Amino acid sequence: QSALTQPASVSGSPGQSISISCTGTSSDIGSFNYVSWYQHIPDKAPKLMIFDVSDRPSGVSNRFSGSKSGNTASLTISGLQAEDEADYYCSSYSGSGTPYVFGTGTKVTVL
C-alpha cells in the first residue's frame, strides 16, 4: 500500500486560510469515509484534528475543517495562527491488507 500524497509544505500569513490536499486511490480515500488528520509538533504527541472526513473532536478549534472529493481529501485551516505551525498528516482506512495508510506529511509555516 503506497502512502497518500501530500504537498511537502504549505505556508500562509496570520489570518489567511490554507488548504492541504491528501491524494489517495479508489482503494482507500475513494472507498471509505474514514479520513482523519493529525497535527504533529516535533517531540510532542500527534493530535487528532479531524476524523471521518469532516468531524472535529471536542476541543479542536472550528478553524479546522475537512472535506473529500473522489480520491482526494483536504484539510483547511482558516484564520491561520502562529500556533498552527506544525506538521500535518492525513490518514485513511483502507480495508483489507494494511488497514491504515498515512500521508507523506505537510509542514505548515506561518509567515
Added chain:
Amino acid sequence: QEQLVESGGGVVQPGRSLRLSCAASGFYFSDYGMHWVRQAPGKELEWVAGIWNDGSRKYYVDSVEGRFAVSRENYNNILNLQMNSLRVEDTAVYYCARAGHSSLWNSYFHSWGQGTLVTVSS
C-alpha cells in the same frame, strides 16, 4: 485527561529483541482498540499493529508479521509490543495510539503517546 506514555525504547543490535510498553490513563482502557504506529527517520507514519479492546484479535503490517507480537493487560491499563528478530529497517519512533472505538476498523487514532525511539544498529 487521556494520557499514553510509551517506554522501553533504546539501541539494540540486529536480530535481538526489545519490548515496548504503553501505560494508559484517563479513559476506560478495556473499552477501546489500541494501535502501534511508527515513524522512521525522514519517513511518513506507518501503522504497525493493532489489538481489539478485549485482546481477542490482533493484526500486523506484513513487514513485522511473525516477528512482532502485540498484547494488552486490561487490568493494568498496559499495551505491549514484543519485537523479535529486529532489523535495521525497524529503526523508528514507536507511538501507541487509542482507536476511536472497541474494534480496529473503520476508525481513526483518537489519542497518541509521545513515542519511544528504537534504534537497530550494529
